[in-house]
Amino acid sequence: MIHLNDFTRQWREIGPDVHATLERVGAAGWYILGNSVRSLERVLASRFGHSRCVAVNSGHDAIEIALRCLGLQTGDRVLTTPLSAFATTQAILRAGGEPVFVDIDEHGLIDLELCDRALSTVPEIRFMVPVHLYGRSLDLTKLRRLIEEHGLTVIEDCAQSTGATWHGQAPGSVGHAAATSFYPTKNLPTLGDGGALFTSSETIADQAQSMRHGGRSSNGRHEQLGCNSRLDELQAAILGEVMLPRLDGWLSRRRHNAQTLLKLIDNPRIRLPESERDQEPNWHLFPVRVRGNDRDALRRHLLEHDVGCGVHYPQLIPYEPAVADRDDVHIVGDLGCAKQCSDEELSLPVHPFLSDEELTTIATACNTWKV
Ligand SMILES: *Cc1c(COP(=O)(O)O)cnc(C)c1O
Numbered sequence: 001m002i003h004l005n006d007f008t009r010q011w012r013e014i015g016p017d018v019h020a021t022l023e024r025v026g027a028a029g030w031y032i033l034g035n036s037v038r039s040l041e042r043v044l045a046s047r048f049g050h051s052r053c054v055a056v057n058s059g060h061d062a063i064e065i066a067l068r069c070l071g072l073q074t075g076d077r078v079l080t081t082p083l084s085a086f087a088t089t090q091a092i093l094r095a096g097g098e099p100v101f102v103d104i105d106e107h108g109l110i111d112l113e114l115c116d117r118a119l120s121t122v123p124e125i126r127f128m129v130p131v132h133l134y135g136r137s138l139d140l141t142k143l144r145r146l147i148e149e150h151g152l153t154v155i156e157d158c159a160q161s162t163g164a165t166w167h168g169q170a171p172g173s174v175g176h177a178a179a180t181s182f183y184p185t186k187n188l189p190t191l192g193d194g195g196a197l198f199t200s201s202e203t204i205a206d207q208a209q210s211m212r213h214g215g216r217s218s219n220g221r222h223e224q225l226g227c228n229s230r231l232d233e234l235q236a237a238i239l240g241e242v243m244l245p246r247l248d249g250w251l252s253r254r255r256h257n258a259q260t261l262l263k264l265i266d267n268p269r270i271r272l273p274e275s276e277r278d279q280e281p282n283w284h285l286f287p288v289r290v291r292g293n294d295r296d297a298l299r300r301h302l303l304e305h306d307v308g309c310g311v312h313y314p315q316l317i318p319y320e321p322a323v324a325d326r327d328d329v330h331i332v333g334d335l336g337c338a339k340q341c342s343d344e345e346l347s348l349p350v351h352p353f354l355s356d357e358e359l360t361t362i363a364t365a366c367n368t369w370k371v
Helices: 007-028 035-047 059-069 086-094 112-121 140-150 202-212 233-264 295-304 336-344 356-367
Strands: 052-056 077-080 098-101 125-129 153-157 177-181 195-199 286-290 345-348
Touching (some): 035 052, 035 195, 035 233, 052 059, 052 202, 059 125, 077 112, 086 098, 112 125, 140 153, 195 202, 233 286, 295 345
Parallel strands (some): 077 125, 125 153, 153 177
8 A cells, every 4th residue: 555654664764763862862861942952943943044943842833822922912814825734724713813714826825916905905914824835835026025015924834845945945934934843744744743933033932932831931930821832852853863864865755756746647637736947846745636526536546556645625724613603714705716626636645755666556546547
């Protein structure tokens, strides 16, 4: 069976190094907010082009803490996408914000033209959480223009975009803060939960450090209410010593796998992700589109050929039961493109541990599918 993600193969590659890291952290006898977290934060900040990084417990917490530290007040409206991990919207709601959903573009990412229109007609929107979905960057020039023209405060959700570039520039570099996740399926994963927020503001970073640590300041006083969202020393050490040194190798495997699938899959019923000259996706996912009601038929066909796949995402966030009936959730226009994408999208395996033979199996299974 070819899995969408293959953690047992990953373990075969990293297991011995993880054991060495466990031994080192265990023997050091310091398990919370120590040298491993500090050193990971330094390395990640410089690698991703920010002056500060604050490691937290999840991508969700990174978004929520960033919104709070950037001054979101209860009732503030936050422009965002209906097609993402549920965490993107949940973090907005938990921070007290009111999500405002606009439709997506042909690649599945929030439509920045529609955002511009929404911001002109609903001027009280002050915040935005755009998502660089599927490992593709949004157009960073347009995003920067939106920020400047509308005086927006932006937290970029980069949980899926580690290693992607747009004209050589990393997503996460134009907003006031960026958030990422180290969830096991992401491009820079750990062996559990983890996340980080990035900012070039010392004040925001200091406040986020206090907030993740129960609101405790460096002087030991509690000047704000925080939460418990500390990244463990052990996960930080695994990230810094085992995962990060392999990131570039894994990214180039993903690129190779995606290019191979793009070359080999040839079925007019399956629309492949388009490549554009202005960006290099990180191939976090390989989302294909299938028209009509045939997505589930393709999924079954692939399963019969031992190819596992996923759907990102089968339900739009504003229609999830926890959100649907709330009166602090807003939709601008109709979400026709997002609805269509959630009906048509299927993610094929593209992870770094696939062999060329398995890529051929995936492509052949796609090519032999007829409706
Ligand atoms: C995974 C993910 C998150 C949430 O990250 P967690 O670490 O699971 O909380 C948020 N946004 C996007 C786009 C994601 O893919």
